[in-house]
Amino acid sequence: MDTRRLRFLLELSRHGSMRAVADVLGTTTSTVSQQMAVLAREAGAPLLEPDGRRVRLTPAGRRLAEHAVTILAAVEAARADLDPHAEPAGTVRVAGFATAVRRSVLPAAARLAVEHPQVELRISEYEPHEAFAALLADDVDLALTYDYDFAPANADPAVTMSPLWTSRWSLAVPAADAAAERGEDTLAVFAAFHDHGWIVNSRNSADEDVVRRLASMAGFTPRVTHRADSLELVEDLIATGPAPAVGLLPADRQTKPGVALLPLAAPEVRQRAFACTRRGREVWPPLALVLGLLVR
Structure with missing residues (x-):
C-alpha cells in the first residue's frame, strides 16, 4: 500500500x-x-x-x-x-487533567515554540478516564492521567505508561475544626471527621475510591454530600458550604482562609501522574520529543 x-x-x-x-x-x-x-x-x-x-x-x-x-x-x-539531524515536525494531540496541563504541558509548549517550532500541540482538558478513552480511540496521541497508590489504575497492554511525578495529598477540613492535635495517623484523622460530609470528584472515581477505602479501614462509611471537579470549588464548599464538609487536596496547596490541611502520613496518600501513549507509537519523532520533555 x-x-x-x-x-x-x-x-x-x-x-x-x-x-x-x-x-x-x-x-x-x-x-x-x-x-x-x-x-x-x-x-x-x-x-x-x-x-x-x-x-x-x-x-x-x-x-x-x-x-x-x-x-x-x-x-x-x-x-x-x-537523517538524525532532521527537525521533528507535526501536530501532537494531548489530553490531560488540568494540573498536568499547567505543570507539564504548558512549559513543554513554551520550549517547543522556541526550540522546535514545527511541532504543534493541540491540548484538551480531560479527566483521566476520558483521556484514556480518547487515546484508545486514537482521538489523541498522548494522554495525561493519574491514579492513587490506594486506588491504582488498571493496566492496559495496548498502552505504555511513563511516570511523571508523585505528590502527597492531605485532608482538607474547615479551619475551625482543625485545632485538635491528631498527629499524622491517617486513619485517626479520617475517623475524627466521620460525621462530616465528604467531597469527592464529580468526573473521576479514583478520589472517591481512596476516601471510601480509608474510611472503611477507619471503621465508618463516608457520607458523600458534594461532588466537585474543581479544587477551588472543593475549598469553597469546605470554607463556606451549607454544612461542615471535608475532602482531599494536594498537601502543598496554598489554601484560602477557612480551610486547613491535615497531614496524612501513616499511611500516606500519594497521587501518581502518568504520560500514556499507544504502545509502539512513542517512536514517532514529534511524539517522542514531547514525551521526552514531559518525562524530564
Whole structure:
C-alpha cells in the first residue's frame, strides 16, 4: 500500500469529511476520493460507506486507520534514523487533567515554540478516564492521567505508561475544626471527621475510591454530600458550604482562609501522574520529543 494513501485515510478518520482532508493536505476533494478508491482496491475491502451527505469509515476502514498510525509513525522513525539531524515536525494531540496541563504541558509548549517550532500541540482538558478513552480511540496521541497508590489504575497492554511525578495529598477540613492535635495517623484523622460530609470528584472515581477505602479501614462509611471537579470549588464548599464538609487536596496547596490541611502520613496518600501513549507509537519523532520533555 502507498503510505500517501494511508495518510489520506488517517486524516479522514480524524476529520470526518473529504473536504476537510483536502484542506489539510492541500489537494482537492476529487483527489481524496480517487485515492481512497484505490486504497480500498488495494486493501480488498470497502473502507467507506455513505452517512447522509458525508461518508464514514467502515469497520475495516477503522482498523486500517489504526494500522496507518503505526505504519506512518514507523516511516517517520525510519526517516529520522536515516537523517538524525532532521527537525521533528507535526501536530501532537494531548489530553490531560488540568494540573498536568499547567505543570507539564504548558512549559513543554513554551520550549517547543522556541526550540522546535514545527511541532504543534493541540491540548484538551480531560479527566483521566476520558483521556484514556480518547487515546484508545486514537482521538489523541498522548494522554495525561493519574491514579492513587490506594486506588491504582488498571493496566492496559495496548498502552505504555511513563511516570511523571508523585505528590502527597492531605485532608482538607474547615479551619475551625482543625485545632485538635491528631498527629499524622491517617486513619485517626479520617475517623475524627466521620460525621462530616465528604467531597469527592464529580468526573473521576479514583478520589472517591481512596476516601471510601480509608474510611472503611477507619471503621465508618463516608457520607458523600458534594461532588466537585474543581479544587477551588472543593475549598469553597469546605470554607463556606451549607454544612461542615471535608475532602482531599494536594498537601502543598496554598489554601484560602477557612480551610486547613491535615497531614496524612501513616499511611500516606500519594497521587501518581502518568504520560500514556499507544504502545509502539512513542517512536514517532514529534511524539517522542514531547514525551521526552514531559518525562524530564
